[in-house]
Amino acid sequence: MARISVGSAFAWVALGALAEVVSVLAGPGNVAFTDRAAVGRSAATTVFSAS
Numbered sequence: 693m694a695r696i697s698v699g700s701a702f703a704w705v706a707l708g709a710l711a712e713v714v715s716v717l718a719g720p721g722n723v724a725f726t727d728r729a730a731v732g733r734s735a736a737t738t739v740f741s742a743s
Contacts, residue, residue, distance in 0.1 A: 713725050 716722060716725060
């Protein structure tokens with residue numbers, strides 16, 4: 693069985709999302725990214741909430 697590392701992929705996705713938010717806020721200034729932020733918040737709340 694081969695081991696596959698996805699840690700750096702997660703980091704690149706996070707940095708890409710940050711770059712997208714910065715460019716949106718610096719450019720048109722809309723908050724269209726908040727829908728995706730809500731999905732992330734919901735997932736984190738579910739995963740890290742006390743059982």
